[in-house]
Amino acid sequence: MKTNHIFNYKRFCRYAKSTLALNFKQTMMMGGVIAISIFIISLIAMAQNPSYWNKDGWIPVFIVNYFVVGIIYAGFAFSQFRSKEKTIMSLMVPVTTFERFLYEFIEKIASFILLYPILFWVFSSLAVFTRNAFPSKNSWVEVNGLRIYPFETISYQQPIANTEDGLILMFFTLSVFLFVIAFAGAATFRKYPLVKTIVFVGGVLAVTAGYFVLIFEKLRLNNPWITNLEHTMKAEQGFLTGTILFALMSLIALAYAYFKLKEKEAQ
Amino acid sequence: MIEITNLSFHYGKQKNLFNGLTLSEKEGSIVGLLGKNGAGKSTLLKLITGLLEAPKNTLMVMADVPFRRNPSLLEEVYFVPEEYDLPSVKISEYVKAYSVFYPRFDHAKLGRILADFELDTNSKLTKQSYGQKKKFLIAFALSTNCKLLVLDEPTNGLDIPSKSIFRKVVASSLSEEQLVLISTHQVKDVENLIDKIIVLDQGKVVLQQSIWEIAEKYSFCSTTNLEGIESLYHEVSPGGFKVMKPANGTPTEVDIELLFNAAISGITLK
Numbered sequence: 001m002k003t004n005h006i007f008n009y010k011r012f013c014r015y016a017k018s019t020l021a022l023n024f025k026q027t028m029m030m031g032g033v034i035a036i037s038i039f040i041i042s043l044i045a046m047a048q049n050p051s052y053w054n055k056d057g058w059i060p061v062f063i064v065n066y067f068v069v070g071i072i073y074a075g076f077a078f079s080q081f082r083s084k085e086k087t088i089m090s091l092m093v094p095v096t097t098f099e100r101f102l103y104e105f106i107e108k109i110a111s112f113i114l115l116y117p118i119l120f121w122v123f124s125s126l127a128v129f130t131r132n133a134f135p136s137k138n139s140w141v142e143v144n145g146l147r148i149y150p151f152e153t154i155s156y157q158q159p160i161a162n163t164e165d166g167l168i169l170m171f172f173t174l175s176v177f178l179f180v181i182a183f184a185g186a187a188t189f190r191k192y193p194l195v196k197t198i199v200f201v202g203g204v205l206a207v208t209a210g211y212f213v214l215i216f217e218k219l220r221l222n223n224p225w226i227t228n229l230e231h232t233m234k235a236e237q238g239f240l241t242g243t244i245l246f247a248l249m250s251l252i253a254l255a256y257a258y259f260k261l262k263e264k265e266a267q
Numbered sequence: 268m269i270e271i272t273n274l275s276f277h278y279g280k281q282k283n284l285f286n287g288l289t290l291s292e293k294e295g296s297i298v299g300l301l302g303k304n305g306a307g308k309s310t311l312l313k314l315i316t317g318l319l320e321a322p323k324n325t326l327m328v329m330a331d332v333p334f335r336r337n338p339s340l341l342e343e344v345y346f347v348p349e350e351y352d353l354p355s356v357k358i359s360e361y362v363k364a365y366s367v368f369y370p371r372f373d374h375a376k377l378g379r380i381l382a383d384f385e386l387d388t389n390s391k392l393t394k395q396s397y398g399q400k401k402k403f404l405i406a407f408a409l410s411t412n413c414k415l416l417v418l419d420e421p422t423n424g425l426d427i428p429s430k431s432i433f434r435k436v437v438a439s440s441l442s443e444e445q446l447v448l449i450s451t452h453q454v455k456d457v458e459n460l461i462d463k464i465i466v467l468d469q470g471k472v473v474l475q476q477s478i479w480e481i482a483e484k485y486s487f488c489s490t491t492n493l494e495g496i497e498s499l500y501h502e503v504s505p506g507g508f509k510v511m512k513p514a515n516g517t518p519t520e521v522d523i524e525l526l527f528n529a530a531i532s533g534i535t536l537k
């Protein structure tokens with residue numbers, strides 16, 4: 001098979017350019033919704049926990065927002081396949097399945113992962129300025145008799161430096177895995193892909209958890225190798241194992257999504 | 268250009284829509300694909316354009332398997348579906364975005380056809396009526412200069428003047444290297460346009476002939492009395508009968524509607 005039948009850089013650029021041009025408004029609207037959600041959630045978090053925002057109060061907000069928004073955004077992938085009419089128009093565009101797939105992956109996962117920290121910094125900073133512009137009783141703390149406004153722009157340096165080796169990488173691959181699951185669901189289901197994916201994944205998790213409860217708690221089939229794992233395995237080894245596991249599962253889910261896309265029909 | 272051999276196809280657990288369908292079409296024709304509702308016209312078009320997967324070794328378009336959706340093939344195939352969903356952009360923006368995928372796209376031709384259809388390139392596609400959108404898609408399809416144009420019910424939603432403009436632009440925009448496949452159940456709309464007829468019925472091709480072949484073999488007339496007429500097929504019409512009979516040397520205009528009804532009534536037309 002010719003490589004031109006899999007990927008052609010010029011053709012991919014043409015496709016990316018035309019898709020972006022035609023979906024520009026929707027993409028901007030989605031970006032706007034993400035930005036506003038960061039801004040509002042940051043303001044709410046600052047109001048609820050005034051003294052720790054720029055220390056580590058923002059971290060749970062960052063993480064929860066990152067996962068929730070990222071999964072929802074990835075679930076919007078392949079929106080052209082939500083109706084038969086759109087599917088026909090899309091499948092007739094002369095690009096390969098891989099080019100179509102790559103574009104969606106870049107737009108719905110890679111660009112989110114790259115842009116989210118920037119968006120979060122910008123809009124949480126905007127929330128900080130807004131909060132400081134309207135000081136209230138609980139928006140300051142007194143240190144040595146001085147009123148200090150605790151809301152400052154966040155910095156990624158400190159948590160990165162203080163986090164154990166390998167944890168951030170594992171956290172990153174876990175997020176990629178979850179986004180890829182939502183992405184694969186969007187490639188598989190035509191209607192309500194995110195809801196169906198969550199139900200499906202929830203079912204798989206419930207069965208898996210039930211299985212382990214059964215063998216460990218009910219049947220007491222505990223193997224010392226497993227029960228001693230928490231003592232024998234170092235934290236870094238655990239993180240590395242998790243990273244490899246999530247990366248492998250992401251690759252499997254991506255391959256599944258690709259073949260689902262390749263088999264897509266306009267029925 | 269299109270080679271279909273012994274094609275059988277069904278949706279899910281439904282019964283076969285096609286049973287050993289065989290069909291071959293070369294470039295240089297405008298082919299009318301006729302059939303009753305549910306005969307499988309749209310399905311056949313989707314199989315030809317690779318929107319549905321045909322069983323292995325049963326369908327080839329330009330020596331390629333359409334379902335592989337190779338860009339080299341898709342650059343040469345344009346499909347105007349019966350139902351469509353166009354983005355909320357101006358005509359000019361749509362053209363700018365998609366014309367780049369078709370190597371022989373002719374912007375001047377597009378301009379002429381849009382002018383014939385009285386469409387404004389600055390108007391938004393989503394604000395157009397169903398018929399206007401269809402006219403735009405037909406104009407775009409013809410301007411791509413693709414070797415294979417597939418039009419599914421192209422005259423549905425078109426007003427009467429637009430239907431005659433449609434016939435005019437299709438007839439005047441094509442070259443000998445192109446093949447146009449028009450599926451319709453409104454046979455009057457494609458009369459004087461198509462030069463070949465394919466009739467689908469009960470999963471098979473029951474008629475596949477050029478208009479000239481049909482005109483050579485059969486003649487069509489209206490009469491008040493069937494006595495003494497060697498009728499192959501006839502229908503009651505206002506004031507008498509429409510009759511299809513063997514040709515008697517004087518060619519007559521082909522009555523496609525009568526021919527179609529004859530073909531699906533079970534008469535074997537050689």
